[in-house]
Amino acid sequence: MANPGSSGYPVNGRVILHIDMNAFYCSVHEAVEPELYKGKPLAVAGSVELRKGIVVTCSYKARAVGVKTGMLVNQALRLCPDLVLIKPDFDLYRQFSRRFMKIAYEYSPLVEPVSIDECYVDITGSKIFGAPLDIAHMIQVRIREELGLPCSIGVAPNKLLAKMASDMKKPNGISVLRKRDVPHVLWPRPCNELFGIGRKTAEKLKKLQIHTLGQLAKADERLLTDRFGVYGAHLLLAANGEDDSPVNPEREQSKSIGHTTTLPVNMKDKHDIHRVFLNLADQVGRRLRKQGLLAHTVQITIRDPDMKTITRASKLPRASENADEFYRAACKLFDSQWKTGEPVRLLGITLQNLEAKREAAVQLDLFDYEKQPLKEKLNKAMDALRDKYGESVILTAGMLSDDPSALIRNSKVRGTSLQMDHLKLKGLDEE
Numbered sequence: 001m002a003n004p005g006s007s008g009y010p011v012n013g014r015v016i017l018h019i020d021m022n023a024f025y026c027s028v029h030e031a032v033e034p035e036l037y038k039g040k041p042l043a044v045a046g047s048v049e050l051r052k053g054i055v056v057t058c059s060y061k062a063r064a065v066g067v068k069t070g071m072l073v074n075q076a077l078r079l080c081p082d083l084v085l086i087k088p089d090f091d092l093y094r095q096f097s098r099r100f101m102k103i104a105y106e107y108s109p110l111v112e113p114v115s116i117d118e119c120y121v122d123i124t125g126s127k128i129f130g131a132p133l134d135i136a137h138m139i140q141v142r143i144r145e146e147l148g149l150p151c152s153i154g155v156a157p158n159k160l161l162a163k164m165a166s167d168m169k170k171p172n173g174i175s176v177l178r179k180r181d182v183p184h185v186l187w188p189r190p191c192n193e194l195f196g197i198g199r200k201t202a203e204k205l206k207k208l209q210i211h212t213l214g215q216l217a218k219a220d221e222r223l224l225t226d227r228f229g230v231y232g233a234h235l236l237l238a239a240n241g242e243d244d245s246p247v248n249p250e251r252e253q254s255k256s257i258g259h260t261t262t263l264p265v266n267m268k269d270k271h272d273i274h275r276v277f278l279n280l281a282d283q284v285g286r287r288l289r290k291q292g293l294l295a296h297t298v299q300i301t302i303r304d305p306d307m308k309t310i311t312r313a314s315k316l317p318r319a320s321e322n323a324d325e326f327y328r329a330a331c332k333l334f335d336s337q338w339k340t341g342e343p344v345r346l347l348g349i350t351l352q353n354l355e356a357k358r359e360a361a362v363q364l365d366l367f368d369y370e371k372q373p374l375k376e377k378l379n380k381a382m383d384a385l386r387d388k389y390g391e392s393v394i395l396t397a398g399m400l401s402d403d404p405s406a407l408i409r410n411s412k413v414r415g416t417s418l419q420m421d422h423l424k425l426k427g428l429d430e431e
Contacts, residue, residue: 187214258350
């Protein structure tokens with residue numbers, strides 16, 4: 001890759017940007033209400049009023065005194081008594097997400113969102129706007145001036161190195177990482193610092209006496225494939241800075257749709273737990289139908305107060321879009337896998353093995369053949385009413401509660417950074 005700051009573009013190869021918004025949720029609140037939040041240690045957290053929630057994210061000023069994502073609010077307040085707690089506003093975050101990606105889209109049609117606060121941009125064909133570093137600087141300045149938000153940008157010949165580069169200078173940094181930089185920049189680092197290598201994989205590598213990325217880059221490929229299968233070859237390429245995956249502007253069909261909720265107190269009563277699953281099933285079903293998909297598999301997630309987490313899944317008799325079927329499957333899984341009376345802190349439902357409804361061949365028995373059209377009409381009618389008047393306009397009695405599972409219906413205060421339903425690149429210029 002040629003030097004992106006001088007002559008500009010490589011003769012052969014790509015130039016990729018990774019744009020990473022810094023402390024995104026907190027930064028959005030600071031931009032919208034600077035008189036309340038500017039320059040203060042901030043944390044966006046659930047169950048703020050109960051002081052029992054978990055820190056979703058925090059500002060750099062809060063991080064400087066030890067506050068971390070995932071920390072209990074009470075623990076965060078002990079570290080930082082002046083910490084300002086803010087309830088999540090995912091409607092607001094989605095608005096700013098669309099706006100910053102719209103800016104990126106003005107410099108290239110090849111924009112790939114990967115979460116609510118980050119995206120890849122292939123600017124190989126964007127010479128008209130200047131050299132790569134010029135484009136990165138223009139995007140960063142526009143995001144700061146037009147939205148009031150800080151971001152870090154990585155410039156590299158592929159997505160992997162662009163992602164690694166954007167992490168090098170935060171907040172407000174622009175970093176270049178070329179393939180020739182990999183030996184002296186990345187190889188001295190521990191394996192778990194490479195994007196895509198988690199704690200468990202790093203532990204397995206240590207057992208092979210592979211502690212650094214340099215050791216991984218020079219490891220025997222057969223040793224890695226024997227231990228990790230085809231993933232072993234990927235690890236070797238990644239440690240050498242190789243990544244040929246394209247920036248994909250077309251959002252692929254969702255591979256899964258899920259919701260989890262952290263409970264404000266440890267739940268033990270099975271009826272309370274089933275009610276949480278009812279709300280979860282309702283919302284994952286809504287999202288599934290909005291995307292025109294059917295699910296073949298229901299997976300549940302259970303976490304206890306000691307943070308031990310298990311997942312269990314079961315295949316449905318046939319592909320479905322119906323919340324009641326997801327609910328029954330989730331409850332059956334829970335009842336068979338969790339000891340009665342054991343406390344639960346987090347619950348989740350994830351729909352997997354999805355396929356487009358229009359392409360699905362659904363097998364129905366005689367009873368379903370008569371019943372299914374009525375259920376589809378009911379789903380459509382209820383979805384239309386809720387789209388128009390809000391999620392809570394039609395509820396079953398079992399959904400009514402004061403625990404956080406009821407908040408799942410409120411898109412303003414509920415969401416995750418990986419939930420991308422709000423982003424459609426073709427609509428980014430329709431604000």
